[in-house]
Amino acid sequence: MAFSFRQLEVVRAVSRHGSVTMAAMALGISQPAVSMMLRECSAQAGFPLFRRQQGRLQPTAETGALLTDLERVFEGVERINRLIEEMRDISVGSVRVAVTPALTEGLLPRAVARLLHSRPGIQVAIDSLDILGVTEMVTQERVDFGLVLAPIGHADARLLPLYGGTLVAVVAPDHPLAGRPHVTPADLAPHPLISFSRVHPLGELIEGCFQAAGVKRRIAIEVNQSSVACAMVRAGAGVAVIDPFLLSEPRGHGVACLPLRPGVPVNALALVPRQRRLSRPAQLLLASLRRLAAGRRDAPGSMGDGRG
Incomplete structure (x- = not known):
């Protein structure tokens, strides 16, 4: 015979509080009701659920093995209740x-x-x-x-x-490439390159772009964030190829942004x-x-x- 949700609540409450009295208070029901449900649960399970030690009810080994799954049940119920609340308002x-x-x-x-x-x-x-x-x-x-x-x-x-979008090149505003309508990997090759490792998604894309153009990608400064690459470019440390999303907002970034050709989708x-x-x-x-x-x-x- 399967346990009811109320019976599971009782087992969980007694496990948490170690006392029938405290469990009853937490659940808002009477102490005799908790005691009765515990007896029913033990009878249905076919083994004792708790043992009294030093004045407290301690879960038996069998009950302890159930507690992790029992907590998942109540976490799921809480998640459902949150969803219902969110749907309501x-x-x-x-x-x-x-x-x-x-x-x-x-x-x-x-x-x-x-x-x-x-x-x-x-x-x-x-x-x-x-x-x-x-x-x-x-x-x-x-x-x-x-x-x-x-x-x-x-x-x-x-x-x-x-x-x-497509990958973009960034250079300092006073860089010789800044006035170009677009740049290629060959245009960037003579300059110190600020770039990403190949294990980074952007690094993989940039590496493929340079290989397709027959240009070896020599990284002078390795970074893992586009914002760091832009900071290095602003300081005059080199040129970079980054994703377009950092520069998508209409505000000053202190760099010149140039389309990279051929275009590389990201x-x-x-x-x-x-x-x-x-x-x-x-x-x-x-x-x-x-x-x-x-x-x-x-x-x-x-x-x-x-x-x-």
Whole structure:
């Protein structure tokens, strides 16, 4: 005979509090009711669930083996209740996002600001991690979704395209290349190159671009964030090829941004847990990102075509 949800609540409460009296108070029911349900549970299980030690009820080894799965049951129930609450009132709730550093600037801050302007009761948490960390957080369902740059290796998650652009070169405003309408890998080769390792998604794309042009990519300064590459360029340390998303906002970045030819597509993706339905706040944030990206594509000087 299967345990009822109420019986599971009783077993969990007694395990937590070590006392029938405290469990009854926590559940808001009478002490005799808890005692009766414990007897019923033990009879149904066919073995004792608790033993009294030093004045407290301690779970038996058999009960201890069940507690981890029991906690998962109640975590699932709490998640369902949160979803129901969010569905009832989309002006409250929370959303947690894991994002690679390349995408922490640009559209994400504007999307968050737009969401909070229309839904000030929603709480947003952002974790900036490398691509492996983002993938792990998503597959373990510790965040609502992740934001990464393609290409990405195998991930046990749904991949949702968000927005795209092409790689761009950045140089100091007074650099000899700054006045060019576009540049090629051959144009960049004579200058100190600030770039990413091949294990980084951007590094893989840039390496492929240089190889296709028959130019050896010699890295003078290795970085792992586009913002760091731009800081190095501003300081006059060299030239760089980065994603277009950092420079997508119409503000001064202190660098000249040049289209790279031939164009190399780069895409931002959302990683969503495969077995988990997106909460309403997460859906709203994704929708805000997509609307902003669509607006940038439609505007003059869209991603990858502007000057910094």
